[in-house]
Amino acid sequence: xxxxxxxSDIRRKVSEAEEQRNHRIHVCVAAGCIAAGSRKLxxxxxxxxxxxxxxxxxxxxxxxxIGPCAGSPAVAIEPEGIVYCSVKPEDVxxxxxxxxxxxxxxxxxxRDLPFFTRQKKIVLENSGRIxxxxxxxxxxxxxxxxxxxxxxTMSPAEVISEVIKSGLRGRGGAGYPTGLKWTTVAKTxxxxxxxxxxxxxxxxxxxxxxxxxxxxxxxxxxxxxxAGYAVGANKGxxxxxAEYPLAYERLRKAIKQAEEYTFxxxxxxxxxxxxxxxxxxxxxxxxxxEETALIASIEGGRGTPRPRPPYPAERGLFGKSTLIxxxxxxxxxxxxxxxxxxxxxxxxxxNSKGTKVxxxxxxxxxxxxxxxxxxxxxxxxxxxxxxxMEGQNKLKAVQTGGPTGGCIPESELDTPVDxxxxxxxxxxxxxxxxxxxxDSVSIVDIARYFMEFSVSESCGKCVPCRVGTTQxxxxxxxxxxxxxxxxxxxxxxxxxxxxxxxxxxxxxxSAPNPVLSTxxxxxxxxxxxxxxxxxxxxxxxxx
Amino acid sequence: xxxxxxxxxxxxxxSGCHMxxxxxxxxxxxxxxxxxxxxxxLVDIKTFPENVDITLIEGSVSTNEDVVKIKKVRAHTKTLxxxxxxxxxxxxxxxxxxxxxxxxxxxxxxxxVQHNPLTPSEYLPRLLDKVVPVHDVVKxxxxxxxxxxPADTIYYALTELVRGRMPDIKLMTRFGK
Amino acid sequence: MTEIxxxxxxxxxxxxxxxxxxxxxxxxxxxxxxxxxxxxxxxxEGLIPYGACRLCLVEIKGNNKLVPACxxxxxxxxxxxxxxxxxxxxxxxxxxxxxxxxxxxxxxCVANGFxxxxxxxxxxxxxxVRLPYLHPKFVVDATHDxxxxxxxxxxxxxxxxxxxxxxxxxxxxxIMGRGIKARIVSDLDDDxxxxxxxxxxxxxxxxxxxxxxKEKGRRSVGEKFKHRDVIAxxxxxxxxxxxxx
Numbered sequence: 001x002x003x004x005x006x007x008s009d010i011r012r013k014v015s016e017a018e019e020q021r022n023h024r025i026h027v028c029v030a031a032g033c034i035a036a037g038s039r040k041l042x043x044x045x046x047x048x049x050x051x052x053x054x055x056x057x058x059x060x061x062x063x064x065x066i067g068p069c070a071g072s073p074a075v076a077i078e079p080e081g082i083v084y085c086s087v088k089p090e091d092v093x094x095x096x097x098x099x100x101x102x103x104x105x106x107x108x109x110x111r112d113l114p115f116f117t118r119q120k121k122i123v124l125e126n127s128g129r130i131x132x133x134x135x136x137x138x139x140x141x142x143x144x145x146x147x148x149x150x151x152x153t154m155s156p157a158e159v160i161s162e163v164i165k166s167g168l169r170g171r172g173g174a175g176y177p178t179g180l181k182w183t184t185v186a187k188t189x190x191x192x193x194x195x196x197x198x199x200x201x202x203x204x205x206x207x208x209x210x211x212x213x214x215x216x217x218x219x220x221x222x223x224x225x226x227a228g229y230a231v232g233a234n235k236g237x238x239x240x241x242a243e244y245p246l247a248y249e250r251l252r253k254a255i256k257q258a259e260e261y262t263f264x265x266x267x268x269x270x271x272x273x274x275x276x277x278x279x280x281x282x283x284x285x286x287x288x289x290e291e292t293a294l295i296a297s298i299e300g301g302r303g304t305p306r307p308r309p310p311y312p313a314e315r316g317l318f319g320k321s322t323l324i325x326x327x328x329x330x331x332x333x334x335x336x337x338x339x340x341x342x343x344x345x346x347x348x349x350x351n352s353k354g355t356k357v358x359x360x361x362x363x364x365x366x367x368x369x370x371x372x373x374x375x376x377x378x379x380x381x382x383x384x385x386x387x388x389m390e391g392q393n394k395l396k397a398v399q400t401g402g403p404t405g406g407c408i409p410e411s412e413l414d415t416p417v418d419x420x421x422x423x424x425x426x427x428x429x430x431x432x433x434x435x436x437x438x439d440s441v442s443i444v445d446i447a448r449y450f451m452e453f454s455v456s457e458s459c460g461k462c463v464p465c466r467v468g469t470t471q472x473x474x475x476x477x478x479x480x481x482x483x484x485x486x487x488x489x490x491x492x493x494x495x496x497x498x499x500x501x502x503x504x505x506x507x508x509x510s511a512p513n514p515v516l517s518t519x520x521x522x523x524x525x526x527x528x529x530x531x532x533x534x535x536x537x538x539x540x541x542x543x
Numbered sequence: 544x545x546x547x548x549x550x551x552x553x554x555x556x557x558s559g560c561h562m563x564x565x566x567x568x569x570x571x572x573x574x575x576x577x578x579x580x581x582x583x584x585l586v587d588i589k590t591f592p593e594n595v596d597i598t599l600i601e602g603s604v605s606t607n608e609d610v611v612k613i614k615k616v617r618a619h620t621k622t623l624x625x626x627x628x629x630x631x632x633x634x635x636x637x638x639x640x641x642x643x644x645x646x647x648x649x650x651x652x653x654x655x656v657q658h659n660p661l662t663p664s665e666y667l668p669r670l671l672d673k674v675v676p677v678h679d680v681v682k683x684x685x686x687x688x689x690x691x692x693p694a695d696t697i698y699y700a701l702t703e704l705v706r707g708r709m710p711d712i713k714l715m716t717r718f719g720k
Numbered sequence: 721m722t723e724i725x726x727x728x729x730x731x732x733x734x735x736x737x738x739x740x741x742x743x744x745x746x747x748x749x750x751x752x753x754x755x756x757x758x759x760x761x762x763x764x765e766g767l768i769p770y771g772a773c774r775l776c777l778v779e780i781k782g783n784n785k786l787v788p789a790c791x792x793x794x795x796x797x798x799x800x801x802x803x804x805x806x807x808x809x810x811x812x813x814x815x816x817x818x819x820x821x822x823x824x825x826x827x828x829c830v831a832n833g834f835x836x837x838x839x840x841x842x843x844x845x846x847x848x849v850r851l852p853y854l855h856p857k858f859v860v861d862a863t864h865d866x867x868x869x870x871x872x873x874x875x876x877x878x879x880x881x882x883x884x885x886x887x888x889x890x891x892x893x894x895i896m897g898r899g900i901k902a903r904i905v906s907d908l909d910d911d912x913x914x915x916x917x918x919x920x921x922x923x924x925x926x927x928x929x930x931x932x933x934k935e936k937g938r939r940s941v942g943e944k945f946k947h948r949d950v951i952a953x954x955x956x957x958x959x960x961x962x963x964x965x
Contacts, residue, residue, distance in 0.1 A: 285898065302895060307771040307791050460876060460895070460902030462772045467817035470900050471851045491850060498813045501786055502774045628827055631848045638825060641857045678848060686848040688841075690827035717842035719826025720833040 001270035002262060007139055007148060014140035021059040023099045026076040026128060029062035030214045031246050032207070037088070038073035044089035048096050058099070064215020066128035067116070068109055070367035076128060083109045083116075114384040115366045120347065122355050123331045124371045127215035132250050135257040138218040144263050146337035147222050150229055151271050159230040160186060163333070165341025167353035172198055172289075172326030173401070173430045174506065175352070175419035181323065184313040185231040188321040193233035195224050196317060196324040198294055199240040199247070202286040203402030204453060206433040208357040209327035211369050213240070213247035216331070217254035221277060223330030225264060226337060228275040231323050236275060239294050241282040251279060286457035290505045291324045293459065304461045305505035326431070328357055348374035352418035356429070362436035365390050372417070379413040382436055393438035397521070399446065401430030403453040404510035406517025407443060426517040428510065443522040444480050444529065450514040451476060458508065465508030468499040472515060482529050489526060493519065547596045547705050550582035552616055554609045555636040555674065556602030559691040560627035561585065564599070566694035577705050595620045597704050603629040603636045604680050608668035617681035622704060625683045626697070628690040628718055630676060637674040644670045685709070689716040732798040747789040747800055748776060758802050759811055759840055762877035763790040764927055764948065766955030768886055770878050775811050775840070778802045808844070815846040820853050821900060823872040824930070831931030834946055837875060858903055863913030866920055866936055871903040874932035880904060880924035887954050892918040904932070927951055
């Protein structure tokens with residue numbers, strides 16, 4: 001039997017080891033920083049510490065994402081709370097010299113910047129703090145305490161009621177109330193049920209889920225194990241894209257460690273509750289992020305969606321009742337259980353509770369991963385946390401929601417970021433991509449880029465998406481070339497309507513969003529490219 | 544009563560649609576009481592006249608000459624009718640599109656020719672990169688699909704148009720047969 | 721001992737007309753019984769519904785999304801609208817998209833006169849397309865001694881794939897590739913003629929709505945006769961055999 005004492009012991013051990021040291025050097029070893037050379041940097045710090053004989057007073061460890069991804073590789077010095085960006089191995093001696101003295105100003109990014117102070121971290125609370133490959137580190141950060149609490153003191157119904165109380169909504173994009181989903185699965189009277197984690201993050205420019213999995217994999221496992229307990233499932237699958245080898249590797253290690261600690265497996269913490277987690281690798285199809293396609297892919301079939309209903313809650317994986325949530329959704333669960341649903345519900349807006357992680361990108365100063373309470377306005381996110389525009393150009397639009405999202409113009413920047421507000425502007429929350437676009441960029445080009453994505457990622461099952469997106473792209477390209485007429489623009493709009501209303505899955509239904517939203521706010525840019533010269537497809541090609 | 548001026552034009556097609564038109568047989572004579580054929584491969588007038596009421600187009604637009612011709616026809620016609628699949632869809636002539644002009648000429652004038660293989664002279668109309676239906680080049684007022692459209696359908700559509708009505712030919716013809 | 725199953729009786733309206741149905745039936749089933757025409761392409765009686773062609777989309781009062789009639793089960797009090805200006809417009813668009821996608825030159829097709837795509841264009845009044853023809857080029861697989869697969873004629877309705885795996889149990893045919901590059905392949909994209917799994921049952925030929933899969937020996941145009949009702953019978957026989965087991 002695992003008891004609270006076991007967990008406390010581990011916490012004490014880890015914190016003692018940390019407190020013994022005067023300085024702890026955290027080097028980011030998430031994929032972005034590794035690509036920028038953080039492994040070499042980590043080694044350089046270790047060697048420097050050893051050669052200076054400081055092993056007893058200095059601790060260096062690899063941690064998950066620290067946040068300012070534009071300044072990769074990032075390093076944090078604790079307990080002082082200093083953040084250094086773009087650190088090179090040759091900077092190591094200088095940083096070591098500065099410990100307990102003045103920080104190295106040329107590398108430092110002030111922790112007092114709104115980029116740090118305006119964020120509220122729930123999902124990312126351990127990112128940049130713990131070593132993602134050490135389960136003890138996670139436990140020291142109160143990890144698996146929620147699972148312990150659930151198993152030892154709560155009934156499944158109580159767990160679900162806590163999730164309902166929290167007001168948590170699906171973080172994969174659609175925003176379906178998580179508690180309601182859990183209730184539905186819990187209430188189906190089936191013997192065999194499954195819990196599935198959607199880690200097939202495919203939006204271009206989005207890396208929220210990857211970062212969570214690389215920085216804090218146990219958090220997701222704990223969320224899934226709690227979900228399994230709540231809905232009555234004994235088996236979970238994480239469907240992760242093969243393009244995330246590091247996240248996969250860390251998850252694999254995390255599962256192994258959790259099994260050794262009996263936080264996963266036949267008898268969790270010595271109780272009768274058993275929950276196994278297996279990993280499944282995606283093969284690169286965007287549509288496999290759609291839940292029914294994802295399920296088909298786990299089953300070993302071709303990853304194409306099927307019409308709902310029946311919903312996965314009723315008939316999902318292998319025909320059984322299945323709970324399927326996104327990485328970030330599961331990552332919220334342990335905090336909700338530890339702090340209570342009311343605590344979570346006190347953050348955010350009336351209908352969108354908690355926080356949301358965004359991958360801030362584009363023409364903005366502080367490119368990186370941020371977590372903010374729901375209801376912050378786009379202006380606050382871009383100008384305060386994001387530090388404003390990069391370069392001299394003015395802001396033109398913000399693209400949210402990935403390839404099936406929309407472009408929001410500068411005039412709407414005071415819109416609070418929540419599910420309903422974004423939808424009312426013809427965009428979506430999506431999984432959390434946020435691209436800032438300045439006025440040097442053609443909005444028609446932006447729409448074209450995202451449309452090309454939808455064309456190449458359409459699975460080809462239903463007609464409107466397969467042929468419709470291609471024809472949308474053709475019409476759009478024709479207008480962009482200056483060969484389109486008013487008639488072509490009308491056709492494009494009508495086609496968008498058809499694809500939106502008749503496609504089989506969410507990908508097709510939202511594929512016209514980039515065109516529709518840019519037409520809504522930037523119609524003049526399209527109209528400026530139209531020609532009066534009627535049609536003549538043939539004239540252009542006459543030899 | 545002033546007679547309706549009718550023209551028929553033959554672009555890239557097999558003349559089957561014109562044959563089908565002739566298959567209306569003696570009904571043509573009745574039609575001629577209200578209609579004057581002012582231009583057609585069936586009559587001997589060389590230039591397309593002005594102020595034509597109805598023009599039937601057979602065939603797709605395949606050459607630069609077709610483009611010039613069809614634009615002139617459009618400019619002088621009140622109601623333009625695309626008659627048959629070639630005019631409506633491109634049909635058989637358009638089947639060369641995926642292969643390209645060069646391959647098509649190679650096939651037609653070299654591969655399949657036993658004696659004296661020769662590229663067509665520059666005095667012939669030049670082929671467009673892609674064969675297109677008539678409505679890709681000019682506005683078409685009415686489409687009659689079919690390969691060819693049945694004589695009855697042509698007759699019905701024509702008599703309705705002559706009376707100044709838009710015919711409803713649903714279920715009277717289809718692509719292909 | 722025979723168990724007496726209680727049948728759920730449902731009343732609903734289709735285009736304003738009250739109709740009766742039993743639980744488990746789809747909107748399409750009930751519409752057919754009541755002589756209400758809903759166009760379909762990927763649907764075929766006897767095959768597992770697929771929901772891909774989107775021609776049978778109907779409106780349900782109170783539901784802001786269109787639903788496929790071939791899959792959606794009837795429910796008590798449901799008010800179904802199968803035909804209005806908007807649905808007609810959407811259906812014509814879908815047909816138009818299909819016609820622009822691949823080589824659907826009816827006049828020189830073996831299925832001319834027997835093609836469901838061709839018939840639907842006629843019935844729904846889709847008399848020309850406004851968008852450019854895409855015409856991707858696919859290789860014709862004529863390696864099989866009896867059949868030919870021509871992806872240029874294919875509308876990806878998936879009937880051949882479903883009949884091959886669900887009814888014949890061979891699963892020789894499947895779909896490969898994404899988007900407009902998707903195509904029917906046999907086995908692991910090998911020549912159909914070398915297929916060790918094909919049983920030469922010809923069910924795929926029977927179910928194909930267009931001229932994409934055809935029997936050899938029919939050289940000219942418009943000779944592709946079909947006996948599609950055979951599939952529903954086969955499906956019933958399988959069901960019966962399963963119940964006897």
